[in-house]
Amino acid sequence: xxxxxxxxxxxxxxxxxxxxxxxxxxxxxxxxxxxxxxxxxxxxxxxxxxxxxxxxxxxxxxxxxxxxxxxxxxxxxxxxxxxxxxxxxxxxxxxxxxxxxxxxxxxxxxxxxxxxxxxxxxxxxxxxxxxxxxxxxxxxxxxxxxxxxxxxxxxxxxxxxxxxxxxxxxxxxxxxxxxxxxxxxxxxxxxxxxxxxxxxxxxxxxxxxxxxxxxxxxxxxxxxxxxxxxxxxxxxxxxxxxxxxxxxxxxxxxxxxxxxxxxxxxxxxxxxxxxxxxxxxxxxxxxxxxxxxxxxxxxxxxxxxxxxxxxxxxxxxxxxxxxxxxxxxxxxxxxxxxxxxxxxxxxxxxxxxxxxxxxxxxxxxxxxxxxxxxxxxxxxxxxxxxxxxxxxxxxxxxxxxxxxxxxxxxxxxxxxxxxxxxxxxxxxxxxxxxxxxxxxxxxxxxxxxxxxxxxxxxxxxxxxxx
Numbered sequence: 001x002x003x004x005x006x007x008x009x010x011x012x013x014x015x016x017x018x019x020x021x022x023x024x025x026x027x028x029x030x031x032x033x034x035x036x037x038x039x040x041x042x043x044x045x046x047x048x049x050x051x052x053x054x055x056x057x058x059x060x061x062x063x064x065x066x067x068x069x070x071x072x073x074x075x076x077x078x079x080x081x082x083x084x085x086x087x088x089x090x091x092x093x094x095x096x097x098x099x100x101x102x103x104x105x106x107x108x109x110x111x112x113x114x115x116x117x118x119x120x121x122x123x124x125x126x127x128x129x130x131x132x133x134x135x136x137x138x139x140x141x142x143x144x145x146x147x148x149x150x151x152x153x154x155x156x157x158x159x160x161x162x163x164x165x166x167x168x169x170x171x172x173x174x175x176x177x178x179x180x181x182x183x184x185x186x187x188x189x190x191x192x193x194x195x196x197x198x199x200x201x202x203x204x205x206x207x208x209x210x211x212x213x214x215x216x217x218x219x220x221x222x223x224x225x226x227x228x229x230x231x232x233x234x235x236x237x238x239x240x241x242x243x244x245x246x247x248x249x250x251x252x253x254x255x256x257x258x259x260x261x262x263x264x265x266x267x268x269x270x271x272x273x274x275x276x277x278x279x280x281x282x283x284x285x286x287x288x289x290x291x292x293x294x295x296x297x298x299x300x301x302x303x304x305x306x307x308x309x310x311x312x313x314x315x316x317x318x319x320x321x322x323x324x325x326x327x328x329x330x331x332x333x334x335x336x337x338x339x340x341x342x343x344x345x346x347x348x349x350x351x352x353x354x355x356x357x358x359x360x361x362x363x364x365x366x367x368x369x370x371x372x373x374x375x376x377x378x379x380x381x382x383x384x385x386x387x388x389x390x391x392x393x394x395x396x397x398x399x400x401x402x403x404x405x406x407x408x409x410x411x412x413x414x415x416x417x418x419x420x421x422x423x424x425x426x427x428x429x430x431x432x433x434x435x436x437x438x439x440x441x442x443x444x445x446x447x448x449x450x451x452x453x454x455x456x457x458x459x460x461x462x463x464x465x466x
Contacts, residue, residue, distance in 0.1 A: 008035050010042070012049040013072065018140030019080055021051045022072035023063065039064045046076065052143045054078045081138035084151040090128045094118050095181050100267070100283060101301060109269070109285050109302035117178045117210060117228060119191060126162060126179060126186065127171040129154070154184075161188025178210050178227075189227070197233060198223060216250065228264070235260075235274075245280070252276075254290070265296065270304075287312055295413045305425075307331055313338075313435075315417040323422075324429030324443070334435035335420040336454065337413075342438075345410050352403050355396050362393045422452040423464065434459055 011024040023042065028034045037045075039060040046055060055076045063073065097117065101109040120126060135148030156168045161179075164171045173179070177190045192207040199219035205211060211225040216233030217240065223229060226243040235252040245264035252258060254274035260266070265280035272288040281296035289309035292298070298314040300306065305321040312318070313334040324331040366389050373380040380386050422434065424447070432443040434452055441459040449464040 009045050010037075010067075012045060012051060014049070014051065014141060017080075018142060018144060018146070019078040019138075020074055021046065021049070021055075021076035021141040023075045024072045025063075025067045025069045027070040036067070037064055042075075050142045051076050052141075053139050054141050076141040078140045078146070079138045081146040081148040082136045083148050084135035085130075085133045086151040087132040087153040088130050089154065089157065089184075090130060091181065092125050092127060093120055093179055101269075103302060107303040117191075117212075117230065118180065119177065119212075120173050120179045120188065122173055122176045124173045125170060126173050126188075127157060129156075129169045129171075131169075157184060157186050159186035159188070162186060192225070198238075210244075229262075246278075251285070252290075256289075266294075281316075282314070296416075307333055315341075315413055315420060317420040317422065319423045319425070321424070321426040322429070323424055323427075323434075324432040326429060328429070328431035330431055330433065331429075332433045332435075333422060335417070335422050335452075336435075336437035337417040338435065339438050341410075341414065345407070345414060348403060348407050348410065352400055352407060355400050355403070359393055359396045359400065362389050362396070365389050366393065419453075424450050424452070425464070428452075428461075 008026065010026070012021060013024070014021045023045070039057070042060045042064060043055065046052075053076070056074070059073065059075050063075070095118075104110050132151045132153045134151060137148065138146035140146055156164060157171055161175050161177065162171050162173050171186070173188055175188055175190065177188050179186065179188045181187075190209045192205060192209065192211045194202060194205070194211075194213045194215065197215035198205060198213050198217045198221045202221070204222040204224075206222075206224045208226045210227035211223055211229045213223070213229075213231045213233065216235065217223060217231055217238040218234075218236035220237050220239075222239045224241045228244045228246070229240060229242040230247045230249070231240075232249050234250045235248055235254070235258065237255050238258055240246065240260045242262045242264065246260065246262040246266045248266070248268035251269035252260070252271045252274045254272060256273045258274040260274060260276045262277070263279045266276065266278045266282045266284070268282070268284040270285045270288070271290045271292065274290045276282070276290065276292045276294075278292070278294040278296070280294075282292065282294045282298045284298075284300055285302050286300060286304045286306045287308070287310060290312070291310055292312045294314040295316075296314065297316040298312065298318045298320075300320045303321075306325075307320055307323050308325050309329045309331055311332040311334075315335070315337060317335050318333065323333055366386060369380045369383065369386045369389075372378075417437075420436065422436070426448065428443055428447040428450060430443050430445055434441050434443060436452060436454040436459050439454055439458045447461060450461045451464050453460050453462060
């Protein structure tokens with residue numbers, strides 16, 4: 001008995017994305033006649049499966065004449081939607097910097113590989129905007145419209161130091177200086193650039209921005225910059241102050257009077273006979289008989305990574321190959337928060353409390369003047385005594401605000417020092433004095449590959465990797 005035609009109909013399958021339909025003929029079992037379907041019947045099967053778009057009529061004719069059994073054959077193909085391109089900015093300057101030296105194959109650190117800032121010239125095109133291009137619709141084999149994802153244009157760049165064209169597509173530098181981009185905001189700021197050395201011939205430098213010196217600094221010169229300071233040559237007898245980061249690409253060879261004060265981080269090839277105060281991290285090759293104080297973390301790089309002589313402290317920890325030397329040179333190294341820093345915090349907190357208490361008394365005094373004036377019908381606002389109280393209140397409130405900022409910063413520094421350690425990857429020599437917070441120890445014997453941390457008993461030496 002012949003089976004119903006629908007029972008022998010080919011199987012229609014549509015891909016998950018709706019862009020392809022296939023037809024699979026059942027393999028004959030040899031017990032019944034193998035039906036042949038006309039192209040019109042095959043089209044009917046597709047229509048019954050809601051496949052109406054992109055049908056390959058030629059393939060249907062082929063299958064009607066020569067069916068392919070047990071294997072899916074593509075009989076319809078939709079058109080995919082074309083996704084659009086969102087708007088984007090093309091920057092014509094390097095938006096990345098390399099603030100750490102690369103390590104050469106021989107293990108030494110290449111400080112000249114550091115790229116600190118990007119500079120541009122007035123009139124340079126700094127960015128080009130490419131507007132969004134919307135996509136186009138597609139169609140599934142079932143006749144469903146396939147919408148592309150919408151794409152958006154970006155708002156114009158904001159910042160300072162540049163102009164943009166009337167169509168918002170081209171951005172041009174207004175001044176020569178340092179350029180940087182952060183979260184879509186471009187800033188071009190002035191840079192003071194010295195092609196040679198800084199010394200008697202140039203005089204001291206005080207600049208409200210970044211300073212770049214292509215030579216060295218000596219002869220007791222002073223550099224005082226509100227921004228970054230980058231010095232390519234050797235630092236000798238001088239005084240350097242940086243409001244942001246400091247890069248000393250040829251190192252420091254001081255005379256025990258060379259003073260460096262940096263609010264940000266310091267990167268130096270080496271430091272000898274200098275006094276450094278740093279609010280951020282320090283990266284260097286080695287320290288020799290210097291006094292270094294750092295609120296962040298100290299990392300010494302390369303084969304020569306060592307601290308020999310002097311006093312070196314870092315709130316957040318130190319990583320170094322060697323501390324001290326085989327001659328027993330006294331070397332003092334400290335991490336964490338010492339007693340002096342904790343005492344400074346307590347004293348500052350008490351100072352703020354005392355001034356705040358005095359401000360409250362002054363406020364009550366002013367209120368008393370105002371109350372008496374209201375009772376007596378006299379205007380005391382111009383009374384010299386009230387005016388003096390008002391001046392003191394304004395002064396003290398400003399002091400409280402400023403000292404509270406210092407206290408908050410000091411608290412952050414103290415909190416960041418919790419759990420600080422000293423990692424010595426090669427040798428810790430006898431004669432080294434080590435401090436972790438308020439615990440101290442003098443090293444009597446040489447140790448190798450150890451981490452120094454604080455424990456309940458005091459300073460503890462733990463073998464690295466063991």
